[in-house]
Structure formats: C-alpha cells, structure tokens
Amino acid sequence: MIKTLKIGKKSQIVLPASIRKKLRISEGDEIIIHSIGNTIVLVPKPKSYAKYMKGLHAKMWEDENPDLYVNKLREEWKNSNTC
Known part of the structure; x- marks a missing residue:
C-alpha cells in the first residue's frame, strides 16, 4: 500500500x-523511525x-550445532596468543 503524505506545521505527518488500521496503530502508540539512504x-x-526478536536468525543455526x-571458539581463544 503506497500513500502520499504532506509535511505539516511543526514537521508533523498524519x-x-x-494504514493505522492495517498496522493496528492507535493514538499514543510509539513508532520507530529511521532512514536508509534517501x-x-x-x-x-x-x-x-x-517476542519481536524471538526466532530471529534461527535459520543461521540449521546446519550448525551451537554447542x-x-x-x-573457546578452544581457539584458549590457544590464541592474545592474552
């Protein structure tokens, strides 16, 4: 869904x-804003x-036993000469 918004006084947008209904956003809810390039x-x-992060990168461990x-890694650190 693409919509065009205008920047109002005090740099506000509505x-x-x-979109509010689709994303279940109500008055007083907080929104995260960030920029990626333009x-x-x-x-x-x-x-x-x-809950939001649960399962993030789970596929990363599909072919690897985490233990x-x-x-x-512990063995590599133990055998390194950095200490």
Whole structure:
C-alpha cells in the first residue's frame, strides 16, 4: 500500500486511517523511525522486544550445532596468543 503524505506545521505527518488500521496503530502508540539512504522507514514499536526478536536468525543455526560451535571458539581463544 503506497500513500502520499504532506509535511505539516511543526514537521508533523498524519498517517492514513487505512494504514493505522492495517498496522493496528492507535493514538499514543510509539513508532520507530529511521532512514536508509534517501528512504524513511516507519515501524510500529513492538509491545515486547523479546517476542519481536524471538526466532530471529534461527535459520543461521540449521546446519550448525551451537554447542560444538561455541566449544570450537573457546578452544581457539584458549590457544590464541592474545592474552
């Protein structure tokens, strides 16, 4: 869904009702804003970051046993001459 917004007084924008309904955003909710190059990204702030991040990068460990990986790193650190 693409909408065009105008910047109002005090640099404010009004989110269209259709987008607010779709994203379940209500008055008083917080939104995260950041820029990527010339693009502005608005994201509803998660109610719980733990639930939002759950499962993130899970596929990263599909082909790797995390315990073996950590043990391998520990051995490398133990055998390094940096200490």
